[in-house]
Amino acid sequence: MNQGVLGILLLLLWQTPVSAMTLQEYLKIVESKHKTIQSLDVSKEAADLREEAGDIELVPTLVAGVNYLSDKAPLGQFALFGATESRTLSYNLGLGKKFSTGTTVGISANTSETENTGAIADPRFVKFGIGTLAVSLNQSLWKDSFGHATRLRWDRQEAATEAEKGSYDLQKKLLLINAEASFWNYFFANEALRIGRESLERAKKIEGWTKRRVGDGISDRADLLETQGLVSVRQLQLITAQDDLETYKREIRDAMELPDSEPFPKLDGDISQARTLSSMVDGNKKGRVVSLESYLASLDAKAKMFLAKEVEDAYRPDLVLSGSYATNTLKSDMSEATSNLTNTDLPTAKVGLNLVYMFDTDVKDAAQNAAKKDALAAKLRSERKMLDSDSAWLELNRRYVEMTKRVEAATETVRIQSARQKAQVDLFNKGRSITFNVVNSEEDVATAELNLYRLRSEQRKMESQGRLFITIEE
Structure with missing residues (x-):
């Protein structure tokens, strides 16, 4: 028997049938x-x-920037001290985060260097650096009390x-x-x-x-x-x-x-x-x-x-507790001010309690109802x-x-x-x-x-x- 024919026969014998x-x-x-x-x-x-993606508001936010200012205005901040031009270079970095508890926390750092030209009356303002490190906190005690809205x-x-x-x-x-x-x-x-x-x-x-x-x-x-x-x-x-x-x-x-x-x-x-x-x-x-x-x-x-509860919650009065703390540093240049950002000798502290109340009118009742x-x-x-x-x-x-x-x-x-x-x-x-x-x-x-x-x-x-x-x- 021809080998080619034999091979075809073997292939047909061993070929797996197609299952239904x-x-x-x-x-x-x-x-x-x-x-x-x-x-x-x-x-x-x-x-x-x-x-x-509904939790986008809970995502931490980073803000960073650099700014340069050249000010020759006659009524500028330092013009009254004799400056003909003020040049300021500043850097800022901030991080903010809202938590599911309704707490908003922010931390920021700012540093800048200012140089004035002209007949400056106070030599401290010819060239100086400023640094600030701040922490802030906001907490709703009523409307979004500890994450109720979230x-x-x-x-x-x-x-x-x-x-x-x-x-x-x-x-x-x-x-x-x-x-x-x-x-x-x-x-x-x-x-x-x-x-x-x-x-x-x-x-x-x-x-x-x-x-x-x-x-x-x-x-x-x-x-x-x-x-x-x-x-x-x-x-x-x-x-x-x-x-x-x-x-x-x-x-x-x-x-x-x-x-x-x-x-x-x-x-x-x-x-x-x-x-x-x-x-x-x-x-x-x-x-x-x-x-x-x-x-x-x-x-x-x-x-x-749940949407009805959200709408009702959105129009409730709100009592917001807020607080912030910031360091302040004044040095001869930016590098020295930056290295002393954590110095707490001259802090700024603030605590606040704010009430927000929307009056009960027909418009408010209509939205809730x-x-x-x-x-x-x-x-x-x-x-x-x-x-x-x-x-x-x-x-x-x-x-x-x-x-x-x-x-x-x-x-x-x-x-x-x-x-x-x-x-x-x-x-x-x-x-x-x-x-x-x-x-x-x-x-x-x-x-x-x-x-x-x-x-x-x-x-x-x-x-x-x-x-x-x-x-x-x-």
């Missing part, structure tokens, strides 16, 4: 390939980042972020449900195509038998036309089934974003395998089952509640959504039970119609049945089979609706 893609594998590919789903995942990441903002942002991410999850689940619907529609279309082909073959056999009976004088031409009409109907149904199959294949390609240049994947799914609705629900199985939409409404109500009413409206919407959710879950379970009964009844119908069709064909072959009964039984069994697989497909798609529910702790 299950529903879960198909959905995983859709989840990883679908651009809209990818955008939703990116949006969720952005929501987390926006929540983290904690409210955290709670609101957490609820709002969770609601925003939940909305993206809902959109993602809807896309996956549509993708799964295409999956089961594809299998139904495959079954419809198979049934159509088998029905067409049976119809052609009946036509052939009738032609022979007409030729033998047993049947008349009307019987032949009836069987030919059945063949024509079956051919039309087969064309429709083929068209439907191509439509669902296109939907699956689009869901997977699979280009036409790549072969259509082999799919593996059992359209007759039932799943419980509870198995499709996310979360702890022991909690309360609610729709994702109602859960998002509860999060929105929670965020509005508007936020409260928004929160109340969101709470009422949430409660209504929860009632609708309970009803929807019960209704989905009821419909699923009824669908199961319909599938069982349709299965029994297929069994009976198949037995009837075989019996009619047997009687027809023995000359004990008319053509109408055979054609009618053939139509009934095909209709029963199609109805069964349609119901099974609808049952699989109904199960996927469970993805729209989650379990929460009460």
Whole structure:
């Protein structure tokens, strides 16, 4: 045997067969390939980042600067001492930080050197350096008492972020449900195509038998036309089934974003395998089952509640405790002043307590009441959504039970119609049945089979609706 042929045979023998893609594998590919789903995942990441960015006011701030001043103004600071020009070079460095407790702390260092030209009356001001090192502190004792406003903002942002991410999850689940619907529609279309082909073959056999009976004088031409009409109907149904199959294949390609240049994947799914609705629900199985939409409404109500508290807190009176301490150094030049920044011989200290009060007017009351009413409206919407959710879950379970009964009844119908069709064909072959009964039984069994697989497909798609529910702790 030629070595090249032997090599090809060995390659074919050892080649790993391509495994069929299950529903879960198909959905995983859709989840990883679908651009809209990818955008939703990116949006969720952005929501987390926006929540983290809400603490931007707590980020330390560094301020550094250098300034040069040349002042020849006749009414300048040192012009009255005889200076014709004052030149000042200064450097400043400051660090500020607000803490989650509502405390604002700042530390700054400033140093400068000034040189005056002209007939200076006091020789100390011909050239001198100044240095200052200061620490300041501010603390709200009322409105933002030890971080109360910060904690409210955290709670609101957490609820709002969770609601925003939940909305993206809902959109993602809807896309996956549509993708799964295409999956089961594809299998139904495959079954419809198979049934159509088998029905067409049976119809052609009946036509052939009738032609022979007409030729033998047993049947008349009307019987032949009836069987030919059945063949024509079956051919039309087969064309429709083929068209439907191509439509669902296109939907699956689009869901997977699979280009036409790549072969259509082999799919593996059992359209007759039932799943419980509870198995499709996310979360702890022991909690309360609610729709994702109602859960998002509860999060929105929670965020509005915290927002109302924030608005109320923003208009409260404020009592601010402030204090500062600074060193002061006056030397002959900048370098000497800088080296003595920490000298506390000539300090400046300040302590203050300031009250800020906004009078209770209609405008203030309107702002606070508007936020409260928004929160109340969101709470009422949430409660209504929860009632609708309970009803929807019960209704989905009821419909699923009824669908199961319909599938069982349709299965029994297929069994009976198949037995009837075989019996009619047997009687027809023995000359004990008319053509109408055979054609009618053939139509009934095909209709029963199609109805069964349609119901099974609808049952699989109904199960996927469970993805729209989650379990929460009460």
